[in-house]
Amino acid sequence: MYAFVPAALFLVLFGVSVREDRRRFRNAVYLGLTFIFLSVGLLTLVPDLPDGLGGIIVALVFLIPSLGTIALGFFLIGNGLTMIRKEGRSPANLLAFTAGVGIFALIAFVLTLGSRGSRTWDAVVGGVVLLTGYVSFLFLCFLAYAYLYGRIKVRGDVDYVVLLGSGLIGGDRVPPLLASRLRKGREIHDAQIARGGRVPLLLTSGGKGADEKVAEARAMADWLIAGGVPEDHVRLEDRSRTTEENLRYSRAIMESADPGYRCVVVTNNFHAFRAAMMARKAGVNGQVLGSPTAKYFWPSATIREFAAVFWEHKIVNLGMCGAIVALAAVLAVLAINSA
Incomplete structure (x- = not known):
């Protein structure tokens, strides 16, 4: 059983690190090392197991990854x-x-x-x-x-739902990728109100690019308002040009209104974990949720x-x-x- 000690150690490190902050890349590494050493531990048991069971373990550790790589x-x-x-x-x-x-x-x-x-x-x-x-x-x-x-859920009330921009079509229209983020943000906003929580503000974040007629934040806000969101439920951050600036400038707006704010940040699902790491680095008090993307x-x-x-x-x-x-x-x- 000593062969499983390294796997148990990295599993504990994973749990402690996730509890401390879900937004660290080291969490991913601890998880990977847990599975690596678990596989090594299982292989040490093969000589003492019946042939059928031992063969299954060998197949799981070697054959499936090999076939999976080709697939x-x-x-x-x-x-x-x-x-x-x-x-x-x-x-x-x-x-x-x-x-x-x-x-x-x-x-x-x-x-x-x-x-x-x-x-x-x-x-x-x-x-x-x-x-x-x-x-x-x-x-x-x-x-x-x-x-x-990407499986995390919003627990409790949040003060802000930060919506990250991603470029406009024709200089002033919201593209499908960005619309997915806006729909996700509105779902969070509406669900919190429906369960009797405080009204969270939708903070659209994105500046005006060289080829854009309006700031992304303005186009995003107009899209939400046109869809029925009350105008006083929307705030704009219209200076940022990058994701880092999205997060940094949005944090400044939220902190100036309430130093004890709590938020969620919405982006597309493929970008959620990296955006979460950026949010941690920027000191944003909130997790990142992903919206659906074309498969x-x-x-x-x-x-x-x-x-x-x-x-x-x-x-x-x-x-x-x-x-x-x-x-x-x-x-x-x-x-x-x-x-």
Whole structure:
């Protein structure tokens, strides 16, 4: 049973960290390490288990992830083609397709060079696999925890519902992606009033871009008012240009009215966890909720969000990647010298 101690330790760390603040990326890492060490613990039991049960555990730990990786590759390529067809060939829209092709390219690379029987090439392949494994581990941690984070509910009353902007169509019209956020925000607003709570203010956040006729906050507010929200239930933050500024300027408005405010922030579901990390950094007192997004749009958007989170922690991540590359280079040099 000692084999399960590391998994139990990381599970406790996960629980303590989530209780302290749900908006930390380390929560995702603790969750991932819990499953990694749980898998290791299960494998130590295999020799003492009946063949059937032991085979099931081995399949769960090795076979299912392997088949899942191949299935993921096909899914990403198919989704990428859908994304290109519906949204165009911009670099952001090519992310899912590129990731799917990358999975099969990596499999081909490992099978081709890993079978040469050369210690030098083994070191190179090992380095590529470790590097890919590190990034993949972080991505799966991000994906799993983002899913869990997206299940949180609004508990108790809030004073503000902050609605993050995302650009306008034609310079003054709310696009479907932004309308989804506004509908979610209004649902929270209406539900709180319906249960007899205080009236939360809808704080629309977004400045005027160079190609926009009005500030995003103004267009969002007009959309809500046209849909039946009383004008005195709406406040505007119309200076921000980025998500960080959305949160920082909105916090200033809320704090100036009530230093003890409580809020929820609304964005699209693929952006919720990263926005939550930004909200924590900006000192916003509230969690982030996600609104629905078109299913075909979600994979590319999620990959883009992960890339941004990876880069936000670049010192640690680039340090780890550099260490893996250095280790592979040392092993390759040693193999060459011993040949």
